[in-house]
Amino acid sequence: MEKKGEQRHGRLVVLVPCPFQGHISPMFELGTILYCRGFSITIAHTKFNFPNPANYPNFSFLPIADHLPEHDVASLDIVSLISYLNGNCEAPLLESLSQIMEKPHTKITCIIYDTLMHYSEAVANRLKLTSIILRTSSVATLIAYSKFTQLQQEGYFPLKEHLLQEMVPVLYPLRFKDLPTIDFASLESLMELTNIIIAKRSSAIIWNSMDCLEESELAQHQQQYQVPFFSIGPLYKFATASSSSIIAEDTCCITWLDRKTPNSVIYVSLGSLASMTEKELAEMAWGLANSKQPFLWVIRPNSVCGSEWIELLPKDFKEAVGERGCIVKWAPQKEVLAHPAVEGFWSHCSWNSTLESISEGVPMICRPCFGDQKVNARYVCHVWKVGLELENELEREEVTRAVRRLMVSAEGMEMRQKTIELKEKVESSMKNGGSSYNSLVK
DSSP, X not given: OOOTTTSSTTOEEEEEXXXXXXXXXXXXXXXXXXXXXXXXXXXXXXXXXXXXXXXXXXXXXXXXXXXXXXXXXXXXXXXXHHHHHHHHSHHHHHHHHHHHHTSTTOOEEEEEEETTOTHHHHHHHHTTOEEEEXXXXXXXXXXXXXXXXXXXXXXXXXXXGGGTTSBOTTSTTOBGGGSOOOTTSOHHHHHHHHHHHHOOOSSEEEESOOHHHHHHHHHHHHTTOXXXXXXXXXXXXXXXXXXXXXXXXXXXXXHHHXXXXXXXXXXXXXXXXXXXXXXXXXXXXXXXXXXXXXXXXXXXXXXXXXXXXXXXXXXXXXXXXGGGEEEESOOOHHHHHTSTTEEEEEEOOOHHHHHHHHHTTOOEEEOOOSTHHHHHHHHHHHTSOOEEEOOSOOOHHHHHHHHHHHHHSHHHHHHHHHHHHHHHHHHHHHSTTSHHHHHHHO
C-alpha cells in the first residue's frame, strides 16, 4: 500500500475546506475524484470540526492551528467564526506547507480552497503556488452577492420590511426576501462576507454545479472573471467516497425504508446548523402526523436549543404515528434520497441537499433558513419548478397541506415528473460528451 500523500511525486494537491458540513462534503468529494486520477491529496483542516482521518485512508491530513477560544466558539456567529479563521490560519498553513515543500521529491501541484478560506490564497502567493477556488454554493447565489454593493449604494440595505415581497430589480427571479443575507449579521459583517465571496482571485474556479441547471448563470458570471470555469457537479456522483459526514449517521433508517412501499415516504431534514423553537417542533410533528404519510425525520440533538434529542416532542406524538414514522439523529442522506421508498424531501435547501434531491429525482418542500438556502429555494420552486415552499410561520395545518400536496396530489405528481426529467439531464451531463464530464477531463 502506497504511503499517503508522498508517493505520487509531483502530483500533490492541498485542499483547504471551510470547516462546516456543507462545505466539507464537496471538498472531500473533489479530493476523491482527484485521488482516483492519480493525485496525492492532503487536507489542510482547522482543528475546529477536524474530521476523523481514519475514515479517509487515501488522504493525508494537516491540522491547522486556528487558535479559536474553545469556550467562546459556540457563541460566535458564522461570519465572526469565518473572520477568526481567516485571521488566525494563514501563518500556520504557510509554515506547514513550507515544511512539506522542503522534503525531497515532494512538489505541491496546487492549492484548492473553499471560497470562504481566502487566507489560502495569500499562502499560495507567498509560496508561488497555483491556487484554485472551489465554489460550494450555486452560481445564482454568487451572482446575488455580486450585486450587494450596488444594492447598498441604492439604499436597499438594511432590507426594508415593505420591500421583502418585491422583486429585486437586478436579480430576477429573486425577491428581496430571497437574498442570501444572514439574519443575525450586521450590515458591516454582511458586506465583509460579500467581499470575501466575490473576490476575483486564483487561477481557476471549480463549481459544484452543471449547465443543465445554471447555464445562463454560469455564462453571466463568467463575464466578470478572466479565469477558466469548470462546472463539474454534482461532485458526489463522480466520487465513490465513504461518507464525509462529521456527524455520526444512523444507517438503521435504511432498514426501516426497506419495509416501506415505493414512493411512499417523505424524508425530513433541515441540515446540520438550523435550529427551531419548541413550538415549531410541535407544529412540524403534528403536521407530519396528520398528513397520514410515512416519514423519516432527522432531528439533531440541540435542534431545539438545549434539547438532548427528542424529549421535547409532543407527549402523544410517537403513539399517534407508530411505525409510520422513523426519527434519527442523522441519516446517510445520499443513500436515503436514492432509496425507492422515498417520494419527497422536506429540506432547508442547502446547495448540497438541493443537488442531491434533484440528482435522485426527488421533489422538495422548501423551508430555507438563511444565506444561500433562500436563493436555492426560489430556484427550486419558481425556475426549475420541482418543489413548493413553506414560507409562513409553521402551523400544523399548513404543514399537513404541504406534505399532502407533494406526496399525493396531481400537482405533486407533476413536480415528481419534472424532477425526474432534471435527473436525466444531470445524468447526461456526466456522460462522455456531457458538460460536467467535459469540464472534469479538461
